[in-house]
Amino acid sequence: MESVRPEPRWPASLALLACVGLYIVLPNRLVVGPRWLLPILIALPLIPLSATKHRHPNESSWVRRLTIVLIAVITVANVVSMGLLVRHLLVANVSQGRNLVYSAVSVWLTNVIVYGLWLWEIDRGGPHLRAGGEMEYPDLQFPQMENPTLASPDWHPRFFDYLYTSFANGTSFAPADAMPLSFRAKALFATESMVSLVTIAIVAARAVNILK
Numbered sequence: 001m002e003s004v005r006p007e008p009r010w011p012a013s014l015a016l017l018a019c020v021g022l023y024i025v026l027p028n029r030l031v032v033g034p035r036w037l038l039p040i041l042i043a044l045p046l047i048p049l050s051a052t053k054h055r056h057p058n059e060s061s062w063v064r065r066l067t068i069v070l071i072a073v074i075t076v077a078n079v080v081s082m083g084l085l086v087r088h089l090l091v092a093n094v095s096q097g098r099n100l101v102y103s104a105v106s107v108w109l110t111n112v113i114v115y116g117l118w119l120w121e122i123d124r125g126g127p128h129l130r131a132g133g134e135m136e137y138p139d140l141q142f143p144q145m146e147n148p149t150l151a152s153p154d155w156h157p158r159f160f161d162y163l164y165t166s167f168a169n170g171t172s173f174a175p176a177d178a179m180p181l182s183f184r185a186k187a188l189f190a191t192e193s194m195v196s197l198v199t200i201a202i203v204a205a206r207a208v209n210i211l212k
Helices: 010-024 037-049 061-091 097-125 127-132 159-172 183-209
Strands: none
Touching (some): 010 037, 010 097, 010 159, 037 061, 061 097, 061 183, 097 127, 097 183
């Protein structure tokens, strides 16, 4: 297959740093372990990962494995923060509703970003395979793929397309832009919707009711 332009690494790196920033602003009761641990675990590996500006088909296998590990670490940390937030609402004497709203927003934004990273990393084998043209079967079907007349002949999804897809799924709790085709894509859509539903429907709604 004909190769396409390599995908730049910086959008995903900025997304990872944004997740770190959102984690830092969470209150201590929603953070497990030292507050500095997650930022260090994410920031240090970004240094060697940022040595190359693009994802290439000939990149070392450890690059993708490390990227997936970083995304998984943030995913677990965010789910734990969501669980602690729900627990705090259910068992604690909550009086700081405004802070809980801010925390819920932080958890929800992290959820959208991290699942955008997941979709970007798994679709058709990852950005390095998409750049080389030797793609696997698609995990997502974008409108431009179903109707090529909607875009230029050389169009292919970039990081922002996956981020928007994650945003649409996180707000509607269902595919609203790209349709999941593979089992792993459907699993990601389902878990993102679950976290988003809990954050919005339970946490945020309860926090709004106790705003002072």
